[in-house]
Amino acid sequence: MTTRSRTAGPILLAATILVGLMAGTFFIFACAVMPALSRSEDRVFVQVMRDINDVIQNPLFLLAFMGALLLSAAAAWQSRAEPHRWWTWSGCAAYALVFLVTVVVNVPLNDQLASATGSATAARADFEDAWVAWNAVRAGLSVAGLGLLAAALTVRGRR
Template sequence: MTTQSRTAGPVLLTATILVGLTAGTFFVFACAVMPALSRSEDRVFVQVVRDINDVIQNPLFLLAFLGALPLSAVAAWQSRTAPHRWLAWSGCAAYALAFLVTVVVNVPLNDRLASATGSPAAARADFEDMWVLWNAVRAGLSVAGLGLLAGALTVRGRR
């Protein structure tokens, strides 16, 4: 048994867990955090979102968010000749797209809100609808990635 074959299961499992944690984070924002904040007045909305964006940059979240992509890529590579390879590659691709949406859309919106001066109403108007829309996209992509990686684990476990 090669080192690669000994590590394939644990790597796929860990990638699935990390994608799941990230998907859950984005899902909670879509289902609870942002709908609750939408009820807030502008100044409170802007301050709370700024605070969330500060505290979410912590080692645990960054481990899941940043670790999921390379681990899912390694898991997909390790699965390249296995029956579950298309599930693993598709799960990796779905998460990679969610990661891309985060880096290209959500983080720049967060940065723009953090540096916004002027009225909280204008800062919110420039942020909320676009961020909520793209968060839903990345949540959906992450959940799809989770389902596909879980499917890969299931097929792998059957062999």
């Protein structure tokens, strides 16, 4: 048994778990956090989002966020000659898009909100709709990535 084959299953499983955690994070924002905050007055909305964006930058979240990308890429690489490779590569690609959307869209919106100096109403107007829409994209892509990686685990387990 090669090193690759001994580590392939655990790496794919860990990638699937981490992508699942990220899917849950984006999902809960889409279906609970942001709808609840939408009921808040502008000042409260802006302050709570600033607080969330501050506290979410912690080692545990970063481990899951970065680990999902790195482990799904490692799992994809390890599966390159396996029957489940298309599932794994597709799951990795879906999560890579999540990562890209986060870095290119959501983080800059967070930074813009953090540095906004005008009224809370203007800051919210420049932030909320775009952030919510792109978070929904992240939620959908990460759920798809989770499903694809779970399918890879299933196909891999059948051999």
